[in-house]
Amino acid sequence: DCAKVCPTGAIEFKGKPRIFRPLCTACGNCSDACPAGALRLVGKEYTVEELMKEIEKDVLYFDNSGGGVTFSGGEPLFQADFLLEVLKECKNRYIHKALDTAGFASREVLASAMSYVDLFLYDLKLIDEKQHIKYTGVSNTLIKENLRFLVDSGRAQDVILRFPVIPGITDTPDNVDDMAEFISNLRGLREINLLPFHDVSEKYHRLDREYLMTVRKSPPQEKLLEIKEKFESIGLRVKI
Ligand code: SF4
Structure with missing residues (x-):
């Protein structure tokens, strides 16, 4: 049929x-x-009004739990116009707003979002630019500059860094050391979450899409603890 x-x-x-x-x-x-x-x-697909109706259903829950809306994706900043409209509506209703972003957006878009976002969940993967281009297809200059911009704008306390721990790619001693050095130079950042890699190849196969990652295994617990210790040594609160 x-x-x-x-x-x-x-x-x-x-x-x-x-x-x-x-x-x-x-x-x-x-x-x-x-x-x-x-x-x-x-x-x-939702209009702003339709989405706000959905969000409003949970307002009581947000109020009781201290929660709110997390905008994630993909990259929410790639749909900046829609995102800004929804952020604005949430702000008008006193709803807490978190933005899960890789930071790869124009300064203008980020600055607009900053007026509404309460918490940034900010991905940092690789500090070496060549490695970043190799694995993500884009330079990390903008990502690093945008993070610096958030910090310099007095929003460091509203940022939680997120570090995907991918065996052999992001968990190398060089990258972890570079990350620690880069973060130490950004005053006021308080927390980093380690996100252990999970194999999602099955999802790609179901969609007939090619899965380009060669990594299949999640990082061992010892590796996560080693990285945790490194970031704690520069004063960060670390969650796995
Ligand atoms: S395969 Fe795609 S285009 Fe065809 S009926 Fe299903 S959803 Fe519609």
């Missing part, structure tokens, strides 16, 4: 069903038609 209702011919059955992703417009016809619920459309 799903192949019949697909308006773009993206589904074919050759032994087993296959969705040709470039043709898919995410219309959802196939998931609606699937009698077994085997297909599910993930993600939904």
Whole structure:
């Protein structure tokens, strides 16, 4: 049934069903038609008003728990106009707002977000620029400068750094030392969270996407403790 209702011919059955992703417009016809619920459309577009209605359902919970909204992604700053609108609405309703970002955004966008964001969850992966380009495809200059800008703007206390610990890539002694040195030069940063790598290759395979990471194993506990100790030695609170 799903192949019949697909308006773009993206589904074919050759032994087993296959969705040709470039043709898919995410219309959802196939998931609606699937009698077994085997297909599910993930993600939904919202207007600012629709999203605020969803957020407002949890206001009581936020008030009782001291929580709020965390904007993450992907990279929320890549949808800056929408993000700023929602941030503004949340601020008007006194809702706490955290922004989970890799910091790869223009200064203008970051500065606008700063007026509304209460807490920045700021990713730092690799300090060496060549390594950063190799593994992420972009330079880290902007990311480092934006973090410095946050600190210089008096927002260091509102930043929690997040360090993805990826065996053989970010957990090398050189990178951990460079991270510690870079962070020590930014006065007032108080906390770093270590995010141990988890293999998500299965997710990619399910979407017929190529998984480029060669790493499969999570870092051992001893490695995490070693890195924790290093960051604690420069005065950071470290959470794993
Ligand atoms: S969601 Fe994609 S695959 Fe499914 S019916 Fe629509 S276009 Fe076809």
